[in-house]
Amino acid sequence: MADQHVVIVGAGPAGLLLAGYLLKRPGYRVSVFEQRSDPRLTQQVQNRTFPISLQERGRQALRGIPGLEKAVADRSTVCNGTIMHQASKKNRVIPRKTPSLMIDRLQLVVVLLKFLSDQYSSDQFVVQFDCRCTGLNPSAQTLLFQQAGEVVSHAYDVIVGADGAGSKVREVLTEQVNFPCEQTLIPDAYKSVFLNQPEDGIQLAADKVHTWNLPNNVRMMLVPQGNSQLNGVLVFKRDQSPIAQYTTKEEVLAFVQENFPRFGALMTLDEAAALLSRPVAKITTVRCQRFHEGSNILLIGDAVHAVSASIGQGCNSALQDVGVLNQLLDQHQDNWSQTLPEFSAQRIPEVHALRELSDYSFPRNRWLVFEFILRLQVSRLLNRWFPKQFPPFLFDLVFDSDLPYSEVLDIHQGWINKVKQAS
Ligand SMILES: Cc1cc2nc3c(=O)[nH]c(=O)nc-3n(C[C@H](O)[C@H](O)[C@H](O)COP(=O)(O)OP(=O)(O)OC[C@H]3O[C@@H](n4cnc5c(N)ncnc54)[C@H](O)[C@@H]3O)c2cc1C
Incomplete structure (x- = not known):
């Protein structure tokens, strides 16, 4: 026509x-x-x-x-994995087989x-x-x-x-x-975050997504944009912004430096002020x-x-x-x-x-998060050794393949049901 x-x-x-x-x-x-x-x-x-x-x-x-x-x-x-930063422990690196474009x-x-x-x-x-x-x-x-x-x-x-x-x-x-x-309206909301990495300062790996989780469902995710910039989001439960109680940029900067120290080291007072004034985006x-x-x-x-x-x-x-x-x-x-x-x-x-x-791949329940990380490691090994008996891990099928979502769900329905029941 x-x-x-x-x-x-x-x-x-x-x-x-x-x-x-x-x-x-x-x-x-x-x-x-x-x-x-x-x-x-x-x-x-x-x-x-x-x-x-x-x-x-x-x-x-x-x-x-x-x-x-x-x-x-x-x-x-081009990102080939995620680094989960942690304050006291060693960072956890989750590699990806197929790089993503960020x-x-x-x-x-x-x-x-x-x-x-x-x-x-x-x-x-x-x-x-x-x-x-x-x-x-x-x-x-x-x-x-x-x-x-x-x-x-x-x-x-x-x-x-x-x-x-x-x-x-x-x-x-x-x-x-x-x-x-x-x-x-889903439980999560977010504020955008923009940081700069000075050439002579600490450098976060340019080919990784950087995340940092706090215990109360607050997390920050940053993605390098070229060598000097990091764009990302501060995610939290709707109506529970971790910075809602603050009124000054100094307080916001102190919060970020205390809770996400490696990211906080890259935040300027101007960005802290911008973060404070940015509206909360609901999803x-x-x-x-x-x-x-x-x-x-x-x-x-x-x-x-x-x-x-x-x-x-x-x-x-x-x-x-x-x-x-x-x-x-x-x-x-x-x-x-x-x-x-x-x-x-x-x-x-x-x-x-x-x-x-x-809705249900990634658990919110603390114990299921441990099980999730364990499953990730074990199922990658089992899949490598016995690919016919053990399918790839859920996230590997989502991120590294183009298998229809309905087939990914069929394969991992058991885990999805478990997370759903615990929600
Ligand atoms: C924090 C966050 C992180 C995300 N990360 C990812 C990710 O890593 N990977 C991924 O695949 N997806 C991600 N998404 C989802 C992704 O952003 C959306 O799925 C995608 O943008 C959808 O594209 P779209 O064109 O359908 O809609 P949109 O991007 O929403 O575009 C719609 C456009 O329509 C315009 N519009 C709206 N109403 C009107 C109107 N009445 N008249 C004229 N114009 C109008 C808007 O201004 C907008 O420009 C993320 C979303 C969020 C919130």
């Missing part, structure tokens, strides 16, 4: 990758509308950005567009935007920033946006809601048609029973299956959505009314399995 105008709401990783895939196909014009400002032109407020770890599932989807995986890799840090979410978006803008003219591809979707009229095939204080309407042939966990497109569908969907998960409506409305990525960040698969699966959609468009010669139901049918079992894995 030729000359289709696809409107994508949300210039996040999923929306922009989809634009790239559609523009490669003949006969598409793509308009993307984004509520935030253009990150290439403005200094973004770094309140809600964080490092994203991309593994095989997400990278395969990037690879479908020649040159894109390399463009992303050029701006990423890239800040904002950077990923900037790379995608540059890549698309360099390749396509404005006749084919338009992105409008500062333009917030406020409504949808499926019978007239129009979308409403708030732009520069005015309400504007845009016509579409196909609309794709890639507008994240708080999706407006999804909200309108749940109000207007039978579109069963559940949203849950919503989304579970829907259908990902499409009729023959021309689709939801992808966090808009339809946001998961907790505990095993870092939200973006990988959002990018995977796009790869799968592209294959189905190939199979159905761009017939969207045949493609969309099949997309829902294929993706729902996968992302529902991912939801289980994200």
Whole structure:
């Protein structure tokens, strides 16, 4: 089917990758509308950005567009494991067989935007920033946006809601048609953290993710960005920010230096002040029973299956959505009314399995954490010696393979049930 105008709401990783895939196909014009400002032109407020770890599932989807995986890799840090720092004991290193690309979410978006803008003219591809979707009229095939204080309407042939966990497109569908969907606020919340490593100061390994856990479900995770910067998050239970009681930057700095000494040594008073004033970001998960409506409305990525960040698969699966959609468009010669139901049918079992894995792979109960670490070591050994009898460890299947999430869940259902019962 030729000359289709696809409107994508949300210039996040999923929306922009989809634009790239559609523009490669003949006969598409793509308009993307984004509520935030253009990150290439403005200094973004770094309140809600964080490092994203991309593994095989997400990278395969990037690879479908020649040159894109390399463009992303050029701006990423390659990490081959995690160092769990501990105050009194030796650090624990958990190596990864397959390295991940670690890239800040904002950077990923900037790379995608540059890549698309360099390749396509404005006749084919338009992105409008500062333009917030406020409504949808499926019978007239129009979308409403708030732009520069005015309400504007845009016509579409196909609309794709890639507008994240708080999706407006999804909200309108749940109000207007039978579109069963559940949203849950998860127990974890976070504040972004940005540190610099002076060349002559202590250096954290540039090829590792660095984590530090405190006993009360507070943890800091940092990822090197090049040689001098570390971006990350301070994660804690919602409404229990460990720095909520402090009012000055000096107090925040003292807290970080005392509890995360190796990280605290890299924190400046300015960053302590910024950390104090950054808002707490809450995380919503989304579970829907259908990902499409009729023959021309689709939801992808966090808009339809946001998961907790505990095993870092939200973006990988959002990018995977796009790869799968592209294959189905190939199979159905761009017939969207045949493609969309099949997309829902294929993706729902996968992302529902991912939801289980994200909620219950990593235990919160202290004793199960010990068992988890023991299982990690023992099952890696057993798998090396008797690969036919003992499958790879759960995280190794999530991070080092592209096995469907539903198969990973089948293999490790026993552990998931155990963690679920203890939750
Ligand atoms: C702390 C943290 C760490 C994470 N780590 C990882 C990780 O390591 N690996 C991983 O795979 N995933 C990770 N994730 C998850 C990942 O960030 C998301 O799954 C991913 O960003 C989803 O991409 P998306 O394009 O679907 O949605 P988003 O990234 O949320 O993008 C949606 C876009 O839509 C725009 N938008 C929203 N509403 C409107 C509107 N009404 N009108 C116009 N535009 C709108 C938003 O401004 C945004 O730009 C992490 C998440 C968090 C919070």
